[in-house]
Amino acid sequence: MNIDSKYRDIPERRKEFPSLSRMHNGYPLAFxxxxxxTQVPQAVIDAVVSYYCTCNSNTxxxxxxTNESDMILEKAREAVASFLGASxxxxxxxxxxxxxxNYTLSRGIGKVLLPGDEILITQLDHEANRGPWLALREEGIQVREVEILPDGTLDYDDFRDKINENTRLVAMGFSSNALGTVNDVSLVRGLTHKVGAWLLVDAVHYAPHFPIDVNSLGVDFLLCSAYKFYGTHIGILYSREGLLDRIPVYTLRTQEQHAPYCIETGTLNHAAIAGVKAAVDFIASFGSGGSFREKIVSGMDRIxxxxxxxxxxxxxxxxxxxxVEVAGPGFDSDKRVPTVSFTMEGMDPIEICKLLDRRGICAWDGHFYAIRPIEVLGLLEKGGVTRVGVSLYNTPEEVQRLLEAVADIGKGKLR
Ligand SMILES: Cc1ncc(COP(=O)(O)O)c(C=O)c1O
Structure with missing residues (x-):
């Protein structure tokens, strides 16, 4: 495999991740x-530790x-805004x-919808962007589902058929965490604009691999999770200017009643949020350019x-x-995340993962809560798929080890 010299520095940054030096069964652990x-670089760990060591307090x-805590939270919001291209x-x-x-937001959105209004979801999505909307059926909201094609891409003709003047919201993923598909959000934005519906995008699986620009995409809501892009376990909601203020999400008297705070019930995880900013700084350190945003975008492009x-x-x-059967769309287009799911004849995905673990390789089995696409593809009753995903710290040598291990499983040499 040929890696252009312009990318060589990327896997070298692995030394900044303490967990990557771990051994297992005599092998360096390959994540x-x-x-x-994803694994977490030292800079993110330091930010969390520093918060606890120097200014642990309420806001x-x-x-x-407490003043410093306020500042840390606001700086983290600004950093994430730059990460997502928000104002x-x-x-x-x-x-x-x-x-x-998403669940909290869906309850709020449910309160402004009327019986007969429609929400469009997709078969490709993680349950986190299906379940909350399906639950609104109890309120008389029609929830329709866009189908997928056998290659794991969305059926945009079905999309065009199902979106109509009653559609109030389209909730879709940017990228599939099970099949690696990247959806055409711009196309969908055009269709939702035409009928005056809101567009909510689950970018959890897209954000670690591509830069995002919420303003140019024209999305109304976008969600992601920092622990998927080298950060801490924190969920993130972007909402278009003024929009969250119009959604009657559940709030307490103790809370600020306006965006972005109105959806944040109770005390936040301040230390972890300090780690979110450090993760965005870390990504920016891969890029170049004058502004912080330019550094993030060029860093994400390179990664x-x-x-x-x-x-x-x-x-x-x-x-x-x-x-071996590989699921999902091919890599001909650049719009594909480096997440590869496969099945092996006569093998349960759990067994495959256990065997890979013997060689110090971490891989997931099953449906990863993307239950619907795995079900539609007829793979649920077979235990789903084995999934491997590439992060910036993976190396060509690790890829070689992975491929050899899978080949050895196939030959019965790894048992
Ligand atoms: C595509 C996608 N959406 C949503 C989620 C749920 O994210 P969280 O764990 O932050 O709730 C995941 C988690 O794996 C995901 O991959």
Whole structure:
């Protein structure tokens, strides 16, 4: 596999991740479980530790550590706004995780919809962007589902058929965490604009691999999770200027009643939020340019291009192994995340993952809560798929080890 010299510095940054020096069964541990959550660089760990060591306190008081805590949270909002191309921190809310934020938002949106109104979801999505909307059926809201094609891409003709003048919201993923598909959000934005519906995008699986520009995409809401892009376990909600103020999300008297705070019930995880800013700074450190945003965008571009080379190699080589079926769309287009799911004839994905673990390789089995696409593709009753995902710290040598291990499983040499 040829890695252009312009990307060589990327996997070298692995030394900044303490967990990557771990051994298992005599092998250096190779983390291909990034889609379930990436490893964390020292800078992120330091930010969390520093918060606890220097200014652990609650917010909105009148003494030094509370003032610093306020500042840390606001700076983190600004950093995430730059990460997503949003106008400012006022568009960024934090929460426990993406699922909880989306659920809370869905209850609020449910209150402004009327019986007969429609929501369009997709078969491709993670349950976190299906369940909350399906629950609104109890309120008389029609929830329709856009189908997927056998290659794991969305059926845009079905999309055009199902969107109509009653559609109030389209809730879709940017990228599939099970199949690696990247959806055409711009096309969908055009269709939702035409009928005056809101567009909510789950970018949890897209954000670690591509730069995002919420303003040019024209999305109304976008959610992601920092633990998927080298950060901490924090969920993030972007909401378009003024929009969250119009959604009657559940609030308490104790809370600020306006965006971005109105969806943040109770005390936030301040230390983890300090780690979110450090993760965005870390990504920016891969890029160049004058502004922080330019650094983030060019950093993400470089990271994504490097990961694409590794992902493409995995996809191509796995396809050549006897008995292996690779799911999801091919790597011909750049719009593919480096997440590769496969099945092996006569093997349960759990067994495959256990065997890979023996060689010090972390990979996931099953449906990864993307239950619907795995079900539609007829893979649920077979235990789902085995999934490997590439992150910026993976190396060509690790890819080679992975491919050899899968080939050895196929030959019965790894048992
Ligand atoms: C595509 C996608 N959406 C949503 C989620 C849920 O995110 P969280 O764990 O932050 O609730 C995940 C988690 O794996 C995901 O991959």
């Amino acid at each position: 291909f479980d990034g889609p379930g959550g 909105h008081g009148f003494f030094v550590t 400012g921190g006022r568009n960024i809310s934090f929460g426990h995780n993406m699922t909880t934020l 994504g291009e490097f990961e694409h080379i590794l992902g493409k190699e995995i996809y191509k080589e796995l396809k050549g192994i006897k008995g």
